Amino acid sequence: MMSYREALREGLREALQKDPKVFLMGEDVGRYGGCYAVTKNLLAEFGAERIRDTPLSESAFVGAGIGAALAGLRPIVEIMTVNFSLLALDQILNNAATLCHMSGGQCPVPLVIRMATGAGRQLAAQHSHSFEGWYAHIPGLRIVAPATIEDARGMLGAALRSPDPVLIFEHIALLNREGELTGAAVDIDKGAIRRPGRDLTVLTYGASLFKCLDAAAQLAAAGIEIEVLDLRTLRPLDDALIMESVRRTHRALIVDEGWRSGSLSAELGMRIVEQAFFDLDAPIARVCTAEVPIPYPKHLEDAALPSVEEIVATARAMVAHES
Amino acid sequence: MPSLGADMEAGTLVEWRIAPGSTVHRGDVVALVETEKGIIDVEAFEEGVVQSLIVAPGSRVPVGTPLALFEGDAIEAKVEVQSALAAAQPTRTAPQPALPDRGRRVSPAARARAASVGVELSSVKGSGPQGVITLQDVEHAAAQKSAQPAAVEAARSALRSAIAASMSRSKREIPHYYLQLAMDFSSAAAWLEQYNQARPVPERLLPAVLLIKATARAAAAKPGFNGHCGANGFEASAAVHVGVAIALRGGGLVAPAILDADRKPLATIMRELQDLVGRVRGGHMRSSEIASATLTVSSLGEEGADALYPIIHPPQVAIVGFGSVLERPWVVAGAVAVRPVLNLTLAADHRVSDGRQGAQFLARIRDGLLHPEEL
């Protein structure tokens, strides 16, 4: 058994052991051991040159990561949380995502940026964002969201093999979740069906995956079999798998911790309409976070976030038949 | 519960089409009743406002049980109903609680599937949220369509049982006697060909129409063959309702009546026959058509045997069989000629008539067919 947090750390260790060009930098990744303790003890193992504490200068150290990548290194930049990444948005969007194109292909950016994402820990309105769908809007980036222990460990290696910038979104609510490692190869191209079902396809990723699996178990007891598809990679989306599943079940429910307006969930819904409209047997539905900055109190945060109950109720309504 | 057949003792109410307070007009479909012959629409015989529904859907009740009361009815009053076929009267709308008109909602998948399997969406009932027609509804309709053989099989086996019971009872209780008469059918055939040649396809007649009409005419003249024999003995019928034995594909036989066939023009009989065949094979018929026949005609058509020896359908007392019209040697003016020959047979109830009357009855039919222009 291994926790998601340990799996992330193992992924980092493997990457650092395997390739001397790999190094990690970010706020408090060294002496502090990482804001979420992901990088604990790595400083002792790999030294301060490769486990670099940075000042609170997100734009600078993300930009520095871009430069180092251009020069042939394989930097892994950790941004403490997704909301801090906004301070580096200029570098991520205007440089990492565009250098390859605007240099006519001369300057691909093999940079990996990891960051914590998501709500559920009562961190209130400035520390509970889910902006991965936002980043998935940007051409030139690859966006991945590990949900399983396997992916938590393996996606980093796959990301480092990518010649393009990869942003890895690690959900804070998953850090303590435990599971078994199978050692299977991990890619960052495909979605995965985590539970097969015939009645409805649920598209989700990250921490919402487990809410969906819980919902699936409840629904199965009521005779409703939902298929749970873990998107894994949010850009580019695995359209083939998504459509294959939706064509089979004829119903699509999107569960996303992001807000719904102008979102990844909207994008998914639109793609299904474009590619599988005539296979749909019910309107596409979404369970997303309420369109409100995340409030601090638990009962309001819970009410704002997608819940198992809401997923179950929505799925039930979608497959309901009047007798 | 209306009697929908001589052997029907009970029926199961499937669905009400009315509710207390509904205004019912004569001819409205008020309920669906399940019988061995399938689901039959029950038609109102009277006008009025529904006071209460007595029998709940799913209940099996004996024939004669009041199903509903109209305002002003005494509780003992039997609600007179007549079964009817809703499909045959598409313009007739059953009084139903008004539903908000949402338009027809069909899911994209359901629409696509319906097109590919040839399911008519207007015939599909939506079961999804807000009545939307879903893929499942279409699959269900398609399955019913393709499972019709299975459904038909079930219905057929029920029908088979009904026929068995009825025919066994007939052979057990009715002392049959048989007569046969051959006739030269050439004048009828020639008349028919001439008649048809002058008309477009839809207005043409089938030979069976002549047989029905000739039999009806003869029955009107010979009352010993037209009527019902019940507990009180034989009751001759003034009206002639000719039951027409209609074969179902793959087996089974139903004999609904053409009412007052003796007084209807050939073209009308043709239209009604056409309608009956279609509805019988579609699995729907009016109970009155089944129960009210006063005698029956059974014809083998073009591709059969020389003659058939039919069994009387109780409580009727006679049945006339027509073999296939086949070319046979026929003596004309002392010489043998080839002629289309038709064999007429009569099976009649010896408790009611005897051979001599039977022979006269057959002869009358023959005479009618020899002069089709007078039919």
Place this chain on the structure above:
Amino acid sequence: MTPAPEVRTLTPRHSLELLAQMLRIRQFEDRCAQLYTEQKIRGFLHLYNGEEAVAVGIMQALGPDDAVVATYREHGHALARGVPMNALMAEMYGKRTGCSGGRGGSMHVFDVSRRFYGGNAIVGGGLPIAAGLALAEKLAGRAGLAACFFGEGAVAEGEFHETLNLASLWRLPVLFVCENNLYAMGTALARSEAVTDIRAKAAAYGIASAAIDGMDVQAVEEAARGAVQAIRNGGGPQFLECRTYRLRAHSMFDAQLYRDKAEVEEWRKRGPLITFTSRCKALGLITEEDFLRLEREAAAEVDAAVRFAEASEWEPVETLRRFVLAEPRA
């Protein structure tokens, strides 16, 4: 470091006031730590223990029309500014009677009636806002200023440099108060700054700046009064680097691997409560009985605040979507 100025103006009454404020903060924070372990308070909780002198000292110099912008370690600032402890504790709980209606929690304390513009949980995020508040005072021709608290970690952010430049360029009435507690979360100043003299950075933007002993409330107050006076005299932004120390962990989830326990103990001896109390006793300004009474009063106030928070109601879940956009004021 500027030596502590001689105590001349301190009256018994004022010394009791300063001590009372610092004791309130200390006891409030200690109770918060306890309540966090009891899961009454959740999320991130950053405590102010050891730094009380900075907030209390600076607030002495501010008037009711001055605006205050603070960080996510802002309970002390709120209390010193006059935010009622009941409302603050209720906010810790997330109750509807909290000063931010329960929606902000520990890191987002707001009380606009006291011109307290919040805890900001993005490092450096408050500085530009303070500049804007000051700009408004200037444009309106008022005498008010904006006091902006931030840690030394924020000095690494672009927003720090951008804001200092802007404030100086436009001569905005901003009092920049850098709470230099030596560690940006777990990163020591020397590990994050090439030039550790923060005062010098402000000076580079042409801003009058001083480094003072942030553990000495009297020194902070005196420096603040001087800086505020300079601002009100039209001297433009002023910058105080208050050298202090965080006696507790960065947050509740912090093993403090980045500093020695001995170092913490050394600083504990220099804690603002200890040093100020002993000085006042030595000068005969307060007695041990005074101190114990103030402690009891602070404890009683905290007890009452906890009772208030416990008894307060949760915001109904139906109101979840409120306040996303401005609502008409009642």
Place this chain on the structure above:
Amino acid sequence: MSETRGAALEPRILALLAEIAPDIDLAAVHPERAFRDQFDFDSMDLFNFAAALHERFGLDIPQRDYRELTSLVRCAAYLRRKLPEPGGA
């Protein structure tokens, strides 16, 4: 407007069969076997079929031609002979 002989007559013929005899299984229709042998096509069916062809294709089918309508292949061949050329005047 009467129909012309298009490419696919057989599907249209099958559609007509489905209309006049909804109780037969069209999927099982063998194109060369007589309707009568496949599903008890009787004189009434033939009459209805002729009437439907008449209505749909605008053809007047003499009674003696009914024998041409007894299987799918024969029926299609008959219609091809009788229907006007497509695209004609």
